[in-house]
Amino acid sequence: MDSQHLNPSSLKSRFTARFLRALIKINAQKPISSSSPRDIFQRYQRIKVAADKSMAYSVRSRRTWSRATLWKLRSRSRRRLASSGRRSSIKTRTTTTTTTTTTSTNHRAAIVEKTSHEKENKEDHVGLAVQAEELRELVPGGESMDLCNLLDETAHYIKCLTTQVQVMKKIANLYSLE
Amino acid sequence: MEKDQVFMGEGLNRAAAVQAGWNSCSFGMEMETDELNCVGSCFLNPKWHNSMDQSDPFESALSSMVCSPAASNAGSTNFPASGDNTMMTDLIGKLGNICNTGDISPQSLIKPPNTNNNCSSNTSCYTSPLDSPTKLNLSIMGGNQILKHPSLVPVSADPVFAERAARFSCFNGLNAQLGVTEAEFVQLTRVSTNQSIMVTGSQVHVPDSNKNTLQDGNSCSDKRNSRLSRCSSPENGDSKDESSISEQIPGVGSSIKAQNDANARKRKSMPRGKAKETPSPAAADAKIAEENDESTAKRSKQQNDSAKAENKENPKPPEPPKDYIHVRARRGQATDSHSLAERVRREKISERMKFLQDLVPGCNKVTGKALMLDEIINYVQSLQRQVEFLSMKLATVNPRMNANTEALLSKDMFRSRGSLPHSHYPMDSSALAFGLRYQPQQGLPMNNGISNDTQIQFSMNPANAALHKTQGLQLPPVDGISDANPQIGSFWDDDLQSIVQMGFGQNQPQSCQ
Numbered sequence: 001m002d003s004q005h006l007n008p009s010s011l012k013s014r015f016t017a018r019f020l021r022a023l024i025k026i027n028a029q030k031p032i033s034s035s036s037p038r039d040i041f042q043r044y045q046r047i048k049v050a051a052d053k054s055m056a057y058s059v060r061s062r063r064t065w066s067r068a069t070l071w072k073l074r075s076r077s078r079r080r081l082a083s084s085g086r087r088s089s090i091k092t093r094t095t096t097t098t099t100t101t102t103t104s105t106n107h108r109a110a111i112v113e114k115t116s117h118e119k120e121n122k123e124d125h126v127g128l129a130v131q132a133e134e135l136r137e138l139v140p141g142g143e144s145m146d147l148c149n150l151l152d153e154t155a156h157y158i159k160c161l162t163t164q165v166q167v168m169k170k171i172a173n174l175y176s177l178e
Numbered sequence: 179m180e181k182d183q184v185f186m187g188e189g190l191n192r193a194a195a196v197q198a199g200w201n202s203c204s205f206g207m208e209m210e211t212d213e214l215n216c217v218g219s220c221f222l223n224p225k226w227h228n229s230m231d232q233s234d235p236f237e238s239a240l241s242s243m244v245c246s247p248a249a250s251n252a253g254s255t256n257f258p259a260s261g262d263n264t265m266m267t268d269l270i271g272k273l274g275n276i277c278n279t280g281d282i283s284p285q286s287l288i289k290p291p292n293t294n295n296n297c298s299s300n301t302s303c304y305t306s307p308l309d310s311p312t313k314l315n316l317s318i319m320g321g322n323q324i325l326k327h328p329s330l331v332p333v334s335a336d337p338v339f340a341e342r343a344a345r346f347s348c349f350n351g352l353n354a355q356l357g358v359t360e361a362e363f364v365q366l367t368r369v370s371t372n373q374s375i376m377v378t379g380s381q382v383h384v385p386d387s388n389k390n391t392l393q394d395g396n397s398c399s400d401k402r403n404s405r406l407s408r409c410s411s412p413e414n415g416d417s418k419d420e421s422s423i424s425e426q427i428p429g430v431g432s433s434i435k436a437q438n439d440a441n442a443r444k445r446k447s448m449p450r451g452k453a454k455e456t457p458s459p460a461a462a463d464a465k466i467a468e469e470n471d472e473s474t475a476k477r478s479k480q481q482n483d484s485a486k487a488e489n490k491e492n493p494k495p496p497e498p499p500k501d502y503i504h505v506r507a508r509r510g511q512a513t514d515s516h517s518l519a520e521r522v523r524r525e526k527i528s529e530r531m532k533f534l535q536d537l538v539p540g541c542n543k544v545t546g547k548a549l550m551l552d553e554i555i556n557y558v559q560s561l562q563r564q565v566e567f568l569s570m571k572l573a574t575v576n577p578r579m580n581a582n583t584e585a586l587l588s589k590d591m592f593r594s595r596g597s598l599p600h601s602h603y604p605m606d607s608s609a610l611a612f613g614l615r616y617q618p619q620q621g622l623p624m625n626n627g628i629s630n631d632t633q634i635q636f637s638m639n640p641a642n643a644a645l646h647k648t649q650g651l652q653l654p655p656v657d658g659i660s661d662a663n664p665q666i667g668s669f670w671d672d673d674l675q676s677i678v679q680m681g682f683g684q685n686q687p688q689s690c691q
Binding site: 040 | 538557558561562564570572573575
């Protein structure tokens with residue numbers, strides 16, 4: 001059998017390491033024997049978040065979609081903390097407000113830019129506005145990009161998604177083999 | 179007149195760049211920047227046609243392009259090598275297509291220059307860079323890069339190119355040629371003012387300094403000198419030649435855009451194309467130039483020249499141009515700045531769509547952007563749903579996170595962070611093997627105990643792994659593992675397979691060392 005020496009720092013290995021670690025942590029938190037649907041659903045959500053997070057972390061901030069994903073996750077966790085009424089909620093609220101203000105300004109600027117770009121693009125791609133909108137919704141962070149960059153991000157996002165799916169499939173297979 | 183000179187200057191710049199590339203890539207760049215700077219300064223003065231200041235930069239520019247062909251032929255008036263001429267024409271043609279962002283694949287066009295034995299050595303150095311860049315690179319790379327590899331995109335030789343090459347060859351620094359070139363200039367450019375001729379003539383005189391530098395390309399330019407006879411023919415004041423020459427000369431620059439017979443209208447496209455060379459920083463200038471160009475060709479050429487001068491000045495300041503996407507208006511296409519910019523955008527988008535087509539399976543039959551986008555959207559949605567489904571599966575299907583997964587994880591951590599030194603590995607793997615091997619025999623209760631032990635072992639491993647981050651993974655060969663577990667078969671980790679098989683009761687002593 002050939003021994004494949006994968007690049008130790010490839011996207012796949014980075015993602016796998018992170019995801020497995022998160023997985024172990026999640027599974028360690030609750031014994032899996034209890035299989036109430038609620039618990040399962042919770043675990044599913046956590047695993048999903050872990051998967052997205054580990055993928056976004058593996059990409060660092062090099063891509064808009066990874067940055068958007070990380071920001072979304074962080075803001076969501078902060079909101080959760082804030083809603084739970086912990087002491088840190090004050091801190092989180094301030095941070096969230098600051099982040100929200102920054103993001104809102106970013107979004108506003110982005111939207112302005114987007115509309116201007118859209119105006120230009122509309123001349124070229126009259127019929128593609130609808131699909132472009134759909135794509136923007138799908139790709140995280142895609143709301144504020146012109147079509148050109150959006151396609152770039154989409155390509156990278158697709159690549160990362162396929163890696164994610166591959167690795168998760170293998171892990172699921174390994175687990176289910178037992 | 180000025181326009182003609184401007185065109186010639188542009189063409190000369192290109193030829194200079196070509197020749198610069200001829201000599202050596204690095205050296206050529208030096209020359210090229212020098213020439214460009216000279217030419218840029220030449221166009222600094224909108225009224226350059228009235229002043230002789232430009233003569234110096236223009237001289238150097240001319241000399242650069244002149245010298246490279248002339249250097250090899252220094253002293254010889256006979257240039258029978260036809261291959262060189264083809265070479266020259268090919269190179270000029272290559273320049274013409276450098277800015278063709280979409281249509282011509284470099285590989286296919288590399289052939290013609292290679293056929294020239296004389297200049298094969300010269301071209302060889304370009305084929306390698308030519309092979310790698312794709313259309314994407316061409317469009318994305320800045321103009322400076324394009325200029326640096328002027329021969330990157332060769333174009334099938336065109337007889338018109340040959341003519342133009344001959345014209346340029348006429349600019350060689352040989353005195354005998356000078357006379358011819360001067361006369362030719364008179365007719366070529368229909369310069370009402372003699373200054374242009376003198377400028378060009380004086381430019382040709384400069385080559386001495388550059389001759390040494392451009393020795394290599396001269397051999398290839400020998401061919402051009404053979405055209406001197408033809409160059410001299412216009413000297414006779416043949417109006418037909420004059421018109422043809424004047425048409426072709428500007429076409430040299432515009433030929434870069436398209437291989438078409440230059441006509442008067444082509445001159446108009448030249449400034450437009452040049453204007454587009456600096457879309458980002460000189461957008462205003464480009465627009466100015468565009469506006470000028472939009473007027474008829476008969477419009478004040480001075481304005482065109484000044485606009486061109488500004489454009490040339492901007493793209494070729496003392497520092498080499500950076501990140502300029504040189505776009506040329508193609509024949510038969512609208513050439514105002516808006517449409518050019520749109521075309522650039524469209525081409526970028528189509529490039530990316532093609533790339534996405536490769537990523538998304540089953541997209542080959544789909545044609546059209548809308549359908550492609552639909553496919554892409556469907557694919558992204560399906561991938562996201564798959565991730566959700568798999569995470570649900572992992573949430574439910576994973577009853578036991580035991581030593582198996584821990585072993586997997588440790589292995590993954592080994593792999594992702596680099597391997598432990600080989601000495602450590604046997605210990606770890608043996609620990610793994612022992613821990614995992616016992617597992618199936620002793621049933622569940624023991625699993626926890628053993629998992630604890632293995633956990634302890636594993637906890638050491640990450641520390642070790644962290645210590646040796648950058649080492650390549652030196653896993654022992656896993657040849658002993660049979661494909662007993664087909665589901666794992668294609669996993670990217672053979673080690674994982676080994677671990678899993680170990681864990682699943684297949685006591686194989688392989689990966690222990």
